[in-house]
Structure formats: C-alpha cells, structure tokens
Amino acid sequence: MQKTVVEIEKASHVLKLLGDKTRLTIMAILKQRECCVCELLEVFDMSQPAISQHLRKLKDAGLVKEDKRGQWIYYSLNSQNELYDFIQDILQHHEC
Template sequence: MSMLAQDAVSIEKASAVLKLMGDKTRLTMLRILADHDCCVCEFVEIFQMSQPSVSQHVRKMKDIGMIKEQRRGQWIVYSLNEKFDGYSMIQSILKQLPDQDHHLEELIQKGKRVSCN
C-alpha cells in the first residue's frame, strides 16, 4: 500500500477542479487571481462579458472552495483560497501558464482598475 502525499486530493476533487479549470475564462480568471485580487466588475471589463455570466463563473469556483471572497468597502474582491485542499494542485498548473498582467494593465490604462484599499 502506497502512502499518499500530504497534499494529495481525492480523484473526485481533482476531477471537479480540473473540470472547472478546463474552461478558458475560468482558467484565465484563476491565473489572474494567482497574482492579484479582483472583483467581478474588473472581470466583466477584462472578458467583455455580462455581469451575470462572470458571476456564474466566479460562483462555480467559490462553491467548490477554489477562490474566496472578502469585502473591502463597497467591493467584494476575490482571491485564490490557500486553504483549499486542492490549492497545491491548482498552483502547480497555474505556474505553467503565462501571467495575465496585461489584462490588468489595460484596465489601469482605461481607468477601470478598482481601487478597493
């Protein structure tokens, strides 16, 4: 009998995580969140999608625990959930992807980057 790595996740959990990460929009959101906290309104602008569509993507990731939310004034900002039991798996995948800072730089240039501090 082999010993599982300390941070190993179940096949069911891994499958659910990979299914969510298999969507290009959610994968891009996660890659952005690996480096920066964001709110839904910023994702609306970045992806040029409706707020309900963006919120649906965010809700799916939040429901499984991949991301967490925090209220900052009038804004709710999202970030990766370091306490999620699949966090190290997510991190290892996201490290293989190019950063998505250009999306946030475009928001800053348009004056649409939310300052929630």
C-alpha cells in the first residue's frame, strides 16, 4: 500500500508539471528531438529566462536531462525516469 501511495504522489507531481501548457509543449518537442533553449525560443513567445525556468522545473523533477556541448546545453527526455512510460502515454495525446 505504501508503494502505491508513493507512486500516486509521483504521478500527481508529473501531472501537475505537465498541466502547464508551455511545459507540456516543451516535453512534446523533446519527445521528437533534443533542443537547446535557443531553439525553443523560436517556438514560444517568451523570454529566454522564462523558458529556462520551465526547463529547470522539468529537470528538477527528473523528466528531462541536459547535455552540455561547448557553450550550449541540449535538453532531451530522460528515458531513465521511472515514470517515462507514463509520460510517453501522456505525450502521445499531445501534438505540437
């Protein structure tokens, strides 16, 4: 029973994060390919710090990972996350 409560809390946290349209769209884009913040700037009508804040929340939750290449940081979905399959199920219903 305790494990189920923990799993529900984790799933609830993911759903709360993905309840934000911007974060959900970022995740849908990252499902297709990795991106840097500068590429996401072309998609969203918001500042670089705002996009970075959304990415930081997703990274802190373990939903995305980053790969630093020179001065650029590329973001991608974290396939090692225990809720990765759950996230994939959510994303299959969202189109960019």
